[in-house]
Amino acid sequence: MDPLFNTTSMPNWTTSSNTNNDTMYENQFVQPVWRIVLWAIAYSCIVIVSIVGNVTVIWIIMAHKRMRTVTNYFLLNLAFAEASMSAFNTVINFAYAVHNEWYFGPVYCRFHNFFPIAAVFASIHSMTAIALDRYMAIIHPLKQRMSSTQTKVVVGVIWGLAMFLAFPQYYYSNVEQYPGRVLCYIDWPENTASKKIYHVCVAILIYFLPLLVMGCAYLVVGLTLWASEIPGDSSDRYKEQLTAKRKVVKMMIVVVSTFAICWLPYHVFFLLHEFFPKMFEKAFIQQVYLAIMWLAMSSTMYNPIIYCCLNDRFRAGFKQAFRWCPCVPRGSYEGLELKSTRYLQTQTSVYKASRMETTVSTVLQVGDDMEQPKIKAMAGPGPGGASVGVRPHSSSLDLTSNGSSSRSVSKTVSETSSFYSSNNLQE
The missing domain is CATH 1.20.1070.10 (Rhodopsin 7-helix transmembrane proteins)
Known part of the structure; x- marks a missing residue:
């Protein structure tokens, strides 16, 4: 040589x-x-x-x-x-x-x-x-x-x-x-x-x-x-x-x-x-x-x-x-993601998450349409003067919970899609 x-x-x-x-x-x-x-x-x-x-x-x-x-x-x-x-x-x-x-x-x-x-x-x-x-x-x-x-x-x-x-x-x-x-x-x-x-x-x-x-x-x-x-x-x-x-x-x-x-x-x-x-x-x-x-x-x-x-x-x-070196500025290590389980699951989960978002959003829309009649039913007395609004109230809480889940899933899917599109190609 x-x-x-x-x-x-x-x-x-x-x-x-x-x-x-x-x-x-x-x-x-x-x-x-x-x-x-x-x-x-x-x-x-x-x-x-x-x-x-x-x-x-x-x-x-x-x-x-x-x-x-x-x-x-x-x-x-x-x-x-x-x-x-x-x-x-x-x-x-x-x-x-x-x-x-x-x-x-x-x-x-x-x-x-x-x-x-x-x-x-x-x-x-x-x-x-x-x-x-x-x-x-x-x-x-x-x-x-x-x-x-x-x-x-x-x-x-x-x-x-x-x-x-x-x-x-x-x-x-x-x-x-x-x-x-x-x-x-x-x-x-x-x-x-x-x-x-x-x-x-x-x-x-x-x-x-x-x-x-x-x-x-x-x-x-x-x-x-x-x-x-x-x-x-x-x-x-x-x-x-x-x-x-x-x-x-x-x-x-x-x-x-x-x-x-x-x-x-x-x-x-x-x-x-x-x-x-x-x-x-x-x-x-x-x-x-x-x-x-x-x-x-x-x-x-x-x-x-x-x-x-x-x-x-x-x-x-x-x-x-080199984080131990005093001349190296502290920076976010999120960009590398040492334990990048989210990245490893992205390709298989993004489609499932999208389907989940669609399903939950549909349930939420139906629930919003039905919520008003159920609340009115809760206002009326039942037999013996007892209120009959317990079950509809429970359903309303379930729908509200599902609505939060829908917003959470929507946010997760949006973040995951952004993460996947911006990082997956930076090989």
């Missing part, structure tokens, strides 16, 4: 001779301490923000049933891939780039070269799956959406393909002791064409092709959602649905654009290294590589920030997760 180091030669070391004609190896990429400290701070920020933010995203989705939607399952997979890459590769990449020596053994060398490609593949193809899901939901709304089981199968397939693509990096990884240092590199076969073909295919499959697919999908979706104006007589429910869809698509466009910007310099650097290796033997290239790698790795920390800024549910989840 690191083209600066995956080489069988030693371009980073120069040779010189002493008075005894012994060959001495000197590392031309040694940096001053102050520069290493600055880079260490920069990379540490990536690791901390990425791991904390993505783990929080995973908790928000897994801990709340309402958040377990098709889109959010792919976001969970994206968060897992990014948090893993930050935890297992960012620090190692930085240490190797700064010291230009491998300290972590042959087993981790294989993992170090294998996992980043798999994680980046899983990340960008999770975004692609979200783009295609949004396309189907908006352009073909009558077609059946993916179920939870199907979504998990797709995630499994993505990781299977990711590992298959990264396997050559694992297979050809090697650790070798050179005079004065240890290198972790990819020991490709003598046929150099296979190495170039592989790296070009990797760049296409984990960057250019997925971005092309997502660009086309979001272009069509954007034209559908924003090009046409909302009809003047549209219902509130229609406007809420359209607004919810626009918010989701807007958030994902920002996520994809951020990923594309962060990884473009790295892939350009990668390809240039394959076709023009002599360009990368200069001492300044180490600083260029550290900057490009920092930008690429930083893509793992932006998504939680984007979710928090552009999605009400994730914002409520982050407020709940």
Whole structure:
């Protein structure tokens, strides 16, 4: 994954001779301490923000049933891939780039070269799956959406393909002791064409092709959602649905654009290294590589920030997760609804509640028509001078109770319908 180091030669070391004609190896990429400290701070920020933010995203989705939607399952997979890459590769990449020596053994060398490609593949193809899901939901709304089981199968397939693509990096990884240092590199076969073909295919499959697919999908979706104006007589429910869809698509466009910007310099650097290796033997290239790698790795920390800024549910989840922090303002957690039984029952109960409202309203109307004669009957004396208004009075109280129930059910149905229309589509 690191083209600066995956080489069988030693371009980073120069040779010189002493008075005894012994060959001495000197590392031309040694940096001053102050520069290493600055880079260490920069990379540490990536690791901390990425791991904390993505783990929080995973908790928000897994801990709340309402958040377990098709889109959010792919976001969970994206968060897992990014948090893993930050935890297992960012620090190692930085240490190797700064010291230009491998300290972590042959087993981790294989993992170090294998996992980043798999994680980046899983990340960008999770975004692609979200783009295609949004396309189907908006352009073909009558077609059946993916179920939870199907979504998990797709995630499994993505990781299977990711590992298959990264396997050559694992297979050809090697650790070798050179005079004065240890290198972790990819020991490709003598046929150099296979190495170039592989790296070009990797760049296409984990960057250019997925971005092309997502660009086309979001272009069509954007034209559908924003090009046409909302009809003047549209219902509130229609406007809420359209607004919810626009918010989701807007958030994902920002996520994809951020990923594309962060990884473009790295892939350009990668390809240039394959076709023009002599360009990368200069001492300044180490600083260029550290900057490009920092930008690429930083893509793992932006998504939680984007979710928090552009999605009400994730914002409520982050407020709940960091409610202990004095700098986090107290906000209503109702938007996330941890124990969202009302949401889980909405789809099955809204129809029953509507029928109940109709039935009770009919009974109430009949009761109102009959109430006046019954009250008059109560005024007259019965046999023996006793009042005969007890039963009609009881019926009147029952009808009054039913009337309250009707108003309560009507209010509940109205609130439930509003809740369902405004929140169910904000996946």
